[in-house]
Amino acid sequence: MTKIFNMIYEILWGPILIPLLLGTGIYYTFNLRFIQVRKIGAAFKQVFGGMFNKKEKADKDGMSSFQALATAVAAQVGTGNLAGVATAIVSGGPGAIFWMWVSALLGMATNFGEAILGQIYKERVGDEITGGPAYYIRKGINSKFLAGFFAISIIIALGFIGNMVQSNSIAEVVKNAINVKPIFVGIITAILAGIILIGGISRIASFTEKVVPIMALVYILGSLGILIINIDKVIPAFKMIFVGAFNPKAVGGGALGITVMQAARYGIARGLFSNEAGMGSTPHAHAVAKVKHPAEQGLAALVGVTIDTVIICTITALVILTSGTLDSGLTGSALTQNAFKLGFGNIGVYFIAISLFFFAFSTIIGWYFFGEANIKYLFGEKGIMPYRLLVLAFLVVGSVLEVKVVWQLADIFNGLMVFPNLIALLLLSYKVKDVLKDYENKYLRKLDSVYLNKED
Known part of the structure; x- marks a missing residue:
């Protein structure tokens, strides 16, 4: 079974999905006139300008824009930011990080489109607003089959199987830190998750808006502490990344047989896995944001990819490259943990253990929410x-x-759900372009915007 699954995985995530995801990102980048570059400043101003606005509460009509972003980031920032980055560097050399940045830049445009489509095609199910790819696939391109296929795939990939893996990651890190039996950790994790999930959208939003910013900030500050200790190695680390992207042999990759193609493949793949742009997961959160214009949540989505890949993945990579742990023979989260141990001693081990716990637990909450929309x-x-x-x-x-x-x-299953989402993204790209044009030409000038939600 392992061999069969591995073969299917290699085909899906090798010559098929990576070019499709990148191609969609390139198409959206040019179609939206480099929206991720033109509007990134406005996006950060919009998101963090309203960060402490307590007037907006999550209810049956949705979440605030910041709560929706926090829920999306809860899913994006996970164990992949620690283990995935380390694996990319070991497999593709330091140059893989450059290609991770490329995937993030292109993915920002794709994620912008996903968020807007989520907003346009959201609907009320029972008392609550919900949305996501299944909704814009069915209503936008009129395909019940592809919508159902996507819904089933994401429920299995994230709601069930993916959350099993996150639970396993938590159990493993707690066992290594304080030697508690995994079954007890699993029960406690389920109880804590249940307390949040039973409260529905309001409690999920309340959890993510409080925990995610603190979780990310603490990890960033801890990583910056390591980089300050190794300040003289930061510039050489950046040099390794840029040189390794185009000439792996020059930074020791030749001895490992690493080529430019491998650096690009592992960097792009891990970047896409981390920020989930184009995969159809985060639109479920962005769809329920209470914004006046769909493009506002598209801008918020740009910030999500930036935080996940450009900031958190980058500082993880720099910690690994500046710590001198790359030749240790370790990989995954063990490599990242060793880098922090070299910088902070045993405190570094516990720091990564706690970070992994919150990263994985927040991902469980985010992935549950995405699955629920499809249920x-x-x-x-x-x-x-x-x-x-x-x-x-x-x-x-x-x-x-x-x-x-x-x-x-x-x-x-993660790969299977990408296909219907990308088909919808490409076929509905004209809608995204129309929304952006309306936003820039009418809404910002306070004219009669077609997409202005008058009820808000």
Whole structure:
């Protein structure tokens, strides 16, 4: 089974999905006239200008723009920011980080489009507003089959299998830190998650808007502490990244057989896995944002990719490259943990353990929310409670499983859900362009905007 799953994974995430995701990012970048460059300043001003606005509460009409972004970032910032970056560097050399930046730059344009489509095609199911790719696939390109295929794929990939892996990551890191049996960690994780999930959209929004900014800030400050200790090695680390992107042999990659193609492949793949741009996950959060114009949430989506890949993945890479741990033979989260240990001693080990816990736990909440939107699409409100109980059961089971095969299966379903989402993104790109044109030509000038939500 491992060999079969690995073969399917290599085909999906090798010559098929990476070019499709990159191609979509390139298309959106040019079609929207480099929106991720032109509007990044305005995006940060919009997001953090309203960060402490307490007037907006999550309710049946959705979340505030910042809460929706926090929920999206909760899913984007996960174990991949620690383990995935380390794996990319080991497999593709330091140059992989450059290609990770390329994937982030292009992915920002794709994510902008996803957020806008989520806003345009959101709808009310029962008492609550919901949305996501299944909704814009069905209503936008009129394909019930592709919408259903996407919904089933993401429920399996993230809601069930993906959350098993996150639970396993938490159990492993807690066991290594304080030697608690995984089954107990799984039960506690399920109880904590259940307390949040049972409160619905309002409690999920309240959790993400409080925990995610603190979680990200603490990790960034800890990483900057390591970089200050190794300040003399920061410039050489950047040199390794830029040189390694085009000439891996010059930074020691030749001895490992690393080529430019490998550096690009691993960097782009890990970048896309980390920020999830084009994969159809984060639009579920952006769809329920209470904004006056859909383009406002598109701008918020630009910030999400920036925080995840450009900031957090980059500082993780710099910590690894400046610590001298690259030749240790370690990979994944163990490599990142060793880099922090060299900088902070045993405190570094616990720092990464705590960071991994919050990264993985916040991802569980985000992925649950994405799956719930698709449960609503398939079964309506009556499917929510059975889904919620199943997710909690999977968290307990996942804590005690050997997850290599499970990871591969999650990656396969992750890949399958990309196809219908990309088809919709390409076919509905004209809608995204129209929304952006309306925003720039009418809304910002306070004219009669077509997409202005008068109810807000």
